Amino acid sequence: MVCDRCKRVVAEELDKLGYTVLQVGLGEADIASPGGEVDLEQIREVMQANGFELLDDRKTKLIEQVKLAIIALVHQGEEAALHINTSDYIAEKVGVDYHYLSTLFSSFEGITIEKYLILQRIERVKELLVYNELSLKEIAYMLGYSSVAHLSNQFKKVTGLTPSHFKQLKTEKRKTIDKVQE
Template identity: 45%
Template sequence: MILHIKNMVCDRCIMVVRQQLENTGLNVGEVSLGSAEVQPSPDSEQLNLISSQLKLLGFELLDNEKDRMVERIKNLIVEKVHYSDLTDAHLNFSQYLSDGLKKDYAYLSRMFSDAEDMTIEKFIIQQKIEKVKELLEYGELNLNEITWKMGYSSSAHLSAQFKSVTGLTPSQFKSSGQGQRGAIDKI
């Protein structure tokens, strides 16, 4: 049985979910962002236990198809923005999502907007800005290198988008040193 789980955004999440499921006595197969394969299929009592244990850790079992699809959209975006290379300036997120989910982008966009009260594009921008904040805090790359790494057409475009989301320019953010990053799963 495949369990669909909300708020899994990193390898640590995968590890924690795996451990929690193993603690319930289930055989755990593949665990990836947003899902976990378990054997045998848990009964309703076990599902309630799993659900309550996962909730304590900030996760949530998803039980309807719409919620699962929205979570899969989020997971694909998070995976691409935070754990892949965006240097290909020709990355088309709408095509990437359509191909990855085997659904029409207009359908995915409507479903996402209805469920999240924001567009997919806005979610992508927020994720990219969080990644830019992380890169600025590390201080290993300059703004031009971050621009290239994140697939922006110019540092002016990145700066304008950064300021519209955060209210600060990238240099103001970096010099403030206040660590104003947000949690990926809270966006």
């Protein structure tokens, strides 16, 4: 889950199943069952019917935590964190050694954490360019790029377009956050 609407859908569906929803956050839900029993298969089916995946093994949860940390970093205004070492930030957020996370992420996702971060940043740049409220220099600083040239080069490498050309297209060329690596 990556948005408030997603959290609301999860809470509503769990409520329909008769669970008491204590809290729904990004990528997790705390619930209580009146009888004390939780039917994970029933929850899995309902979540899958709504486009969600139930994560119940440790490695999958760690990968999801890495993704959520990156999404928070890039999309949800943890601006100050963009100017620190990304590997330290992720390791601190997830509470696991970065080298282990990096190896695990690459083996499961088929791309590196760094590549995933770059793809998320480029999607955020696209969003900000579409809104047309900030200059490229402001966007570069906001997202932790060392310069406008660095942002422009990375943008072109990923999209095949310069930021200014993308801005001129006036068509929606963005992806939803959860589809960025596809």
